[in-house]
Amino acid sequence: MVGLGMGIIGCGRMGKVWVDAIGRCETASVRAVFDTNQEAAAEKAALAGDGAVALSGQIDDLLQRSDVDAIVVCTPTFTHVDTVDLIAAAGKHVLCEKPMALTLGQARRMINACSQAGVKLAIGHTLRFWGAFLTTRRLVEEGVIGTPAFAQVIRGGAAGRRTIETAGAEADGGRPWRIDTRYSGGNILEGVVHELDFTRTLLGELCYASATASGRIEGAGHVSPIVLQAVLEFAGGASATCRMGSWVGYDGGGTWVAGTTGTLRFTDWTGPVWLHEPGEEPKPIEAADSLAYDRELADFLGAIDSGGEPENSGLNGLQNLGLGLALYQSIASGQRIQFTDQMPVDVDDDYQYRGPNTII
Numbered sequence: 001m002v003g004l005g006m007g008i009i010g011c012g013r014m015g016k017v018w019v020d021a022i023g024r025c026e027t028a029s030v031r032a033v034f035d036t037n038q039e040a041a042a043e044k045a046a047l048a049g050d051g052a053v054a055l056s057g058q059i060d061d062l063l064q065r066s067d068v069d070a071i072v073v074c075t076p077t078f079t080h081v082d083t084v085d086l087i088a089a090a091g092k093h094v095l096c097e098k099p100m101a102l103t104l105g106q107a108r109r110m111i112n113a114c115s116q117a118g119v120k121l122a123i124g125h126t127l128r129f130w131g132a133f134l135t136t137r138r139l140v141e142e143g144v145i146g147t148p149a150f151a152q153v154i155r156g157g158a159a160g161r162r163t164i165e166t167a168g169a170e171a172d173g174g175r176p177w178r179i180d181t182r183y184s185g186g187n188i189l190e191g192v193v194h195e196l197d198f199t200r201t202l203l204g205e206l207c208y209a210s211a212t213a214s215g216r217i218e219g220a221g222h223v224s225p226i227v228l229q230a231v232l233e234f235a236g237g238a239s240a241t242c243r244m245g246s247w248v249g250y251d252g253g254g255t256w257v258a259g260t261t262g263t264l265r266f267t268d269w270t271g272p273v274w275l276h277e278p279g280e281e282p283k284p285i286e287a288a289d290s291l292a293y294d295r296e297l298a299d300f301l302g303a304i305d306s307g308g309e310p311e312n313s314g315l316n317g318l319q320n321l322g323l324g325l326a327l328y329q330s331i332a333s334g335q336r337i338q339f340t341d342q343m344p345v346d347v348d349d350d351y352q353y354r355g356p357n358t359i360i
Contacts, residue, residue, distance in 0.1 A: 004028040004301060005067040007092070009059065009083060010074030011035035011044040014097055018072045019048045021293035028070075028301060034062040059083075063090035070120075070304065073097060077190075078183040081106040084121070088113040095300050097124040099189035099324070100317035105349035107321050111314040122300045122310040123317030127194035128201060129295040130269040131287035136257060139285070140202055144275065145259030148203055151240040153195040154253035186353050188228060188324045192244040195255070196232075197320045199242065200342075202257060205235035209344070210336040211327040214245070230327050233336075319343060328353040 006028050008015050015033065022030050030048035035041040038056040045054035055061045062068065063086060070093035073083050081101050087094050094114060100123045101107040114121035127133055140148055177183040184190050200206060211230040227245030234240070243253075256265035262277040271287025296312065303310040319342045326337040326344035329351065338345045 004304070005031040005065075005069050007031060007062050007065065007068040007071040008033045008044065008074060009035075009062065009071060009087075010076075010097075011037065011040035012074065014074040015040070015044050016047065017293055018074060018297075019044050021291075021297050022072075023048060024291070024294055025297055025301070028297070031067045032062050032065055034059060059086060063087065063092065068092060070095065070300075076177045076183060077102060077185055078177065081110055084110045085113050088117040088119055088121075091117060091119060093120040093300075093304050095122045095124060095297075096317075098126075098317065098320075099185055099193055100314070100321050102185050102189075103350055103352050104318065104322060104325065104347065107314070107318045108349065111318060114314060120300070120303050120310060121314035121317075122296075122303070122312045123314060123320075124296065125194060125197040125312050125317070125320060126292050126296050127269070128198055128312075129292035129299075131290035131292075132255070132266040132269050132271040132273050133198055134295075135271060135273045135285060135287040136255070136264050136266065137198075137201060138288075139264055139273065139275070140257060140259070144262065145257065145264055146261035147236075148238050148257055148259045150238060150258045151199050151202060151256070153192075153199060153240070153242045153255045155192050155195055155242070155244040156253040181354055182352075185324070186328070186355065187244065188327055189321065189353070192228065192230075192242055193320050193324050195242055195244075196230075196323050197316070198255075199232060199240045200319070200323070203232070203234040203236070203238045203240060206232060206323065206339045206342055207235050208233040208336045208338055209323060209326050209330060211330045213331045228327070228331075230330075232323075322347060325351055325353065328355065331355075 006022055008018055011033055019030055022028055029050055030052045032053040032055055033041050033044045034055040036056060041054040041056045045052045071087050073096040075083055077099050080096055084094050084096055209232050211228060214227040230242040232240040254267040256263060264273055264275055266273045270290045272284040273287055275283045275285055299311050322343045325347050329347055330337050
């Protein structure tokens with residue numbers, strides 16, 4: 001697998017992240033990048049170096065290259081399904097940024113396209129590879145806190161921090177795609193889906209999910225986006241709460257996991273992770289290194305090399321999408337949503353969230 005050739009579609013912020021990560025990899029290199037913005041493509045190709053080619057004409061110019069074996073998709077969510085279809089048809093492996101798609105039907109189509117073409121599909125739920133999350137997961141698996149009983153995740157930011165200028169390229173009528181739920185799927189899919197993925201890896205088989213949402217609150221020159229609160233119930237009896245939004249004057253969140261013999265918590269994705277045990281002073285545990293994208297890339301390349309499935313498989317992406325859409329449906333209906341085999345029972349394949357924006 002030495003010298004696996006990689007391409008990148010989409011040369012915005014995430015395109016740069018992946019150029020950098022691949023540049024640190026000894027078994028792969030960027031051969032070509034594609035973006036309809038010629039300047040952006042040229043900039044990322046120059047950053048990649050080693051003869052990487054900038055393409056801005058037709059996407060086929062990238063797909064037909066014999067020196068490209070796998071492609072990272074860094075384009076807006078609403079383009080994922082058609083882009084992955086084209087890549088799979090060209091016989092290239094795919095690492096697609098999250099969220100996977102806007103509907104379950106689109107996600108299933110992506111999985112089927114890659115399966116039929118015999119290529120690997122990974123979805124970019126990168127947060128599970130950050131140091132504090134990796135370390136917490138390891139400690140839970142080692143039984144350091146006994147049997148996990150409860151988890152809480154808060155994903156927050158300072159109100160007013162997000163602006164239209166940071167919300168992505170224009171998609172329709174001059175409106176940035178990330179603040180239009182028709183194109184982004186809203187911030188459950190854009191943001192907190194990372195933490196939903198993490199809680200699923202920790203607590204196992206999901207049985208029920210429910211959620212509520214506040215209204216927008218304006219005051220003191222700030223706008224507080226909709227605050228979402230979710231409750232997840234798992235087969236083993238464990239539960240989790242997830243809260244996402246922003247609040248005036250404070251920029252931050254945190255994660256903690258309580259077990260039968262202790263509790264783990266952290267506020268920074270890079271650590272440390274704090275261990276709390278009865279009668280003991282809290283102990284800081286150094287987190288694993290936080291080259292999260294490098295770890296994600298290594299997992300993807302390992303799957304290509306071994307023929308196995310990446311940890312962030314298409315199926316895992318589908319399940320995370322199903323949970324996110326179920327939370328939207330719960331907000332609308334006021335009902336708990338039942339799950340079977342990690343998928344919501346009553347969320348149709350064509351259901352798409354088109355409600356109020358949750359990002360700014």
